[in-house]
Amino acid sequence: MASGVSTAAGLRLDHVSRTFRRSGGDLVRAVDDVSIDIPAQQFVCLIGPSGCGKSTLLQMLAGLQPINSGEISMGGQPIAGPSPERGLVFQRDSVFPWMRVIDNAVYGLASRGVDKQTRLATARHYLGLVGLAQWERSWPRELSGGMLKRVAVATVFANAPKVLLLDEPFGALDYVTRLQLQRVLLNLWGESRPTVVFVTHDVDEALLMSDRILVMKGGRVVDDRQVSLARPRVVESLALAEAVAHKEALLLHLGLQDLVDERLARV
Amino acid sequence: MSSRVSRLTSVGVLLGLAIAWQIASVLITAESVPGEPMVPGWQMLFTQTFMMLSDYWLGGFGVAGIAQGGDRTYAGAILAVLSNSWDTSLRLVAGLLLGAFVGVVAGLAVSWSAWSRRLVALPGQVLRTFPLLALIPLFELWFGLTFLGMMLFVAYGVAVIFFTGTVNAVRNVSPIYVQYARTLGASRLRVYRTVILPAMFPELRSSILLGVGVAWTAVVGAEFLGAQTGLGQIIVYSKYFGYVDRMFLVGLILLAYAALTFAAVERISRPLTIWMPGEFADQPAVTEVAVVEPQRATPAIGRTAVLE
Amino acid sequence: MSRRLLLRLPFDPLGLTGLIGLAVLWWAITFFQWVPTVFLPTPEVVVRAIGDNLTASRYLENFHLSKGGLLTALIYTVQNVVLALVLACALGIGVGLTSARVGIVRSLLDPVVMTLGTIPILVTAPFFLIWFGTDRLAQVVLLVLYDTTLIYLFAQRAAGNLDPTYEAAARTMGAGRRKILFDVYLKGTLPEVFGGIRIALAGAWGLEAISELLGAPDGMGKVISALASATDVPTIMATVLVLATVAVAFDAAVAGVFGYITRWQPEVAHG
Numbered sequence: 001m002a003s004g005v006s007t008a009a010g011l012r013l014d015h016v017s018r019t020f021r022r023s024g025g026d027l028v029r030a031v032d033d034v035s036i037d038i039p040a041q042q043f044v045c046l047i048g049p050s051g052c053g054k055s056t057l058l059q060m061l062a063g064l065q066p067i068n069s070g071e072i073s074m075g076g077q078p079i080a081g082p083s084p085e086r087g088l089v090f091q092r093d094s095v096f097p098w099m100r101v102i103d104n105a106v107y108g109l110a111s112r113g114v115d116k117q118t119r120l121a122t123a124r125h126y127l128g129l130v131g132l133a134q135w136e137r138s139w140p141r142e143l144s145g146g147m148l149k150r151v152a153v154a155t156v157f158a159n160a161p162k163v164l165l166l167d168e169p170f171g172a173l174d175y176v177t178r179l180q181l182q183r184v185l186l187n188l189w190g191e192s193r194p195t196v197v198f199v200t201h202d203v204d205e206a207l208l209m210s211d212r213i214l215v216m217k218g219g220r221v222v223d224d225r226q227v228s229l230a231r232p233r234v235v236e237s238l239a240l241a242e243a244v245a246h247k248e249a250l251l252l253h254l255g256l257q258d259l260v261d262e263r264l265a266r267v
Numbered sequence: 268m269s270s271r272v273s274r275l276t277s278v279g280v281l282l283g284l285a286i287a288w289q290i291a292s293v294l295i296t297a298e299s300v301p302g303e304p305m306v307p308g309w310q311m312l313f314t315q316t317f318m319m320l321s322d323y324w325l326g327g328f329g330v331a332g333i334a335q336g337g338d339r340t341y342a343g344a345i346l347a348v349l350s351n352s353w354d355t356s357l358r359l360v361a362g363l364l365l366g367a368f369v370g371v372v373a374g375l376a377v378s379w380s381a382w383s384r385r386l387v388a389l390p391g392q393v394l395r396t397f398p399l400l401a402l403i404p405l406f407e408l409w410f411g412l413t414f415l416g417m418m419l420f421v422a423y424g425v426a427v428i429f430f431t432g433t434v435n436a437v438r439n440v441s442p443i444y445v446q447y448a449r450t451l452g453a454s455r456l457r458v459y460r461t462v463i464l465p466a467m468f469p470e471l472r473s474s475i476l477l478g479v480g481v482a483w484t485a486v487v488g489a490e491f492l493g494a495q496t497g498l499g500q501i502i503v504y505s506k507y508f509g510y511v512d513r514m515f516l517v518g519l520i521l522l523a524y525a526a527l528t529f530a531a532v533e534r535i536s537r538p539l540t541i542w543m544p545g546e547f548a549d550q551p552a553v554t555e556v557a558v559v560e561p562q563r564a565t566p567a568i569g570r571t572a573v574l575e
Numbered sequence: 576m577s578r579r580l581l582l583r584l585p586f587d588p589l590g591l592t593g594l595i596g597l598a599v600l601w602w603a604i605t606f607f608q609w610v611p612t613v614f615l616p617t618p619e620v621v622v623r624a625i626g627d628n629l630t631a632s633r634y635l636e637n638f639h640l641s642k643g644g645l646l647t648a649l650i651y652t653v654q655n656v657v658l659a660l661v662l663a664c665a666l667g668i669g670v671g672l673t674s675a676r677v678g679i680v681r682s683l684l685d686p687v688v689m690t691l692g693t694i695p696i697l698v699t700a701p702f703f704l705i706w707f708g709t710d711r712l713a714q715v716v717l718l719v720l721y722d723t724t725l726i727y728l729f730a731q732r733a734a735g736n737l738d739p740t741y742e743a744a745a746r747t748m749g750a751g752r753r754k755i756l757f758d759v760y761l762k763g764t765l766p767e768v769f770g771g772i773r774i775a776l777a778g779a780w781g782l783e784a785i786s787e788l789l790g791a792p793d794g795m796g797k798v799i800s801a802l803a804s805a806t807d808v809p810t811i812m813a814t815v816l817v818l819a820t821v822a823v824a825f826d827a828a829v830a831g832v833f834g835y836i837t838r839w840q841p842e843v844a845h846g
Contacts, residue, residue, distance in 0.1 A: 064446055084452030094447035098465040098542040107461075108451035141544040159451055276682035284687065299705050382589070389590025390597050396826045397819045398781035400697075401796065404788070404803040405811055409614055484695035488785050491697070503789075506701040514701055522694045529693060
């Protein structure tokens with residue numbers, strides 16, 4: 001029993017830039033004049049090599065970093081600061097160690113003043129969906145990294161955000177756990193369909209999850225690919241021709257020059 | 268070395284020291300004052316010396332004080348120890364509680380905004396380096412040799428510890444928790460209450476133990492320099508007469524009290540960190556003696572290093 | 576936050592404002608008479624007291640204190656503090672580091688040190704005064720006891736916290752025992768040991784002061800004691816301020832030197 005399906009909202013980035021001044025004194029453009037239009041309920045992956053600015057862009061979408069120029073708007077309204085409407089799943093463990101799992105799961109709802117009965121029911125629903133119903137009363141220190149990530153995902157979903165942001169959420173987990181969590185995420189997304197922006201450096205992950213892949217390099221968006229593979233996607237889907245074509249292009253973007261050389265050698 | 272063996276060794280070492288003391292008391296027959304040995308042996312301490320403590324009982328409860336012509340009795344001695352322990356303990360506890368409260372509240376208030384934190388950082392650090400014990404005569408001149416004066420002195424020393432400890436603990440809260448809470452919709456106040464406060468408890472626990480140590484030193488110091496009652500006062504008073512045995516006995520009593528307070532505080536504060544991952548939960552608290560410093564992480568010290 | 580001026584200052588300018596604010600507050604309290612000046616003298620009076628008595632002071636001589644004014648007393652105090660600290664380092668660092676590795680040493684010394692750590696070391700002061708007389712020895716022994724206990728504990732903990740990976744790596748590269756001891760053990764534990772030395776130093780000033788207050792041939796504590804019986808609040812404040820300034824200056828200097836020696840340490844970023 002969900003607390004209501006979220007009305008997803010679209011995101012619009014209008015000539016957005018973020019500049020840092022490094023300790024040496026020189027100016028760094030982490031995000032350079034980026035303009036994107038993300039329709040509501042679209043699952044977008046943001047991919048790119050290290051230091052391309054994807055995490056910075058995501059943090060700006062979350063409202064955790066200031067926008068130096070340009071504007072970001074959600075559903076037509078410019079954003080200002082963090083908000084439960086733009087939920088964020090962090091890469092590192094963010095689950096509060098000093099609260100039990102259930103208290104973590106209700107945190108967002110409690111912060112917004114939802115009454116006790118409703119918020120417990122909602123939180124339990126989502127904990128059930130991620131497979132942690134039995135761990136309600138446990139302390140976070142008793143849980144593995146993958147389980148903690150599920151708590152975080154359940155917590156954010158319980159808050160029914162219009163936009164879901166994920167910053168390489170499964171990066172620290174092992175391969176199998178990662179696959180499991182991807183499936184968990186897609187299940188939850190299937191239920192409420194918020195707009196998703198998912199940052200990753202893993203090409204396979206991007207192909208398995210998203211409708212659309214944006215490639216960033218040097219602070220700019222250098223490629224915008226529509227992924228039309230049928231859902232639900234399985235690992236085998238990665239072998240389909242379309243997937244392979246995407247993958248080659250993406251790997252090239254990410255700098256895997258060997259692939260080019262290998263292809264040239266085969267010719 | 269297994270913990271059982273090491274515990275036995277610890278007991279053995281302390282016993283060995285006690286025996287060495289006894290041997291020394293036999294060998295060193297020097298006297299500070301005729302009739303008073305420099306190194307009093309155990310047999311003397313637990314009989315004669317203890318009786319002598321009834322000198323410090325001022326009368327009441329049916330036991331006449333020495334000044335009124337009564338004899339030295341065990342009852343008198345016990346009453347003397349109890350009443351002076353009470354005086355010392357009261358000053359200690361009152362000062363500790365007051366100082367802790369003021370220090371933590373001030374630390375939290377200052378940490379609310381980054382500006383206020385930076386403004387107060389340097390003065391806080393300077394205040395912490397101010398030699399606490401050198402201020403006793405000033406406090407005495409300001410507040411007199413009263414309960415209030417001594418309590419305030421203890422409170423001041425403790426407050427400085429808790430203040431800098433709190434400010435540091437808040438700074439060390441991992442920003443990811445704050446960000447996570449904000450993206451879930453928590454207001455700033457709610458973040459303070461549900462995230463920052465619990466997150467800083469482990470570090471604060473270190474300040475608590477350190478504060479207890481400072482409180483003891485402060486109370487003993489204050490009593491050394493002119494109190495009328497109290498265990499510290501007995502020690503100093505006896506010193507003027509060269510009664511090393513009384514000094515030693517009362518010193519041992521103080522040691523017992525101090526050890527008790529540390530153990531008690533450690534016990535009581537443990538539930539606050541029940542959620543900490545394994546290695547911290549059952550170990551004694553790590554005392555992060557942190558001067559409010561902008562950059563460097565400060566080292567941790569063992570629980571008993573709460574000397575000052 | 577928009578562009579911030581990154582001035583390369585060793586301290587935070589805002590913090591300096593805070594200190595100045597404190598001084599202004601003091602002045603304001605006395606100016607508006609919120610506290611009677613008999614309790615809190617004006618800054619000018621205290622500063623003048625410092626100036627008058629810093630070197631060769633007739634006034635202090637009247638208390639049978641040494642001729643050189645505050646300065647000679649200060650030198651006495653500083654000598655004791657520094658001497659004790661050096662001795663404590665010699666005693667405590669090596670033994671502390673060893674105790675982390677050699678179980679017997681630890682089992683023998685830990686109970687002693689832990690016991691010492693539980694009592695306020697101050698309690699031992701009167702004993703030293705009786706055994707050694709109101710002599711420099713009594714003060715130094717007291718400080719050495721305090722400093723060594725702290726440094727021992729810090730060194731022990733530092734050695735315990737040292738990631739065994741470093742030593743293992745050195746071993747696999749063929750480093751000999753002595754080389755490992757110096758390069759890995761000593762250098763790797765320096766930051767924490769330095770921290771302990773700094774903390775010991777901070778507490779030593781007060782301990783020395785009160786030890787002198789109880790009975791000493793010279794020193795700032797003795798000066799304060801004499802002035803206290805004359806209820807001369809301004810000059811006492813002057814003396815305390817001079818002592819505190821020296822303590823703070825020493826702390827800053829030591830922090831600077833230690834910071835430089837261990838400048839290889841990664842900065843810990845705070846939120």
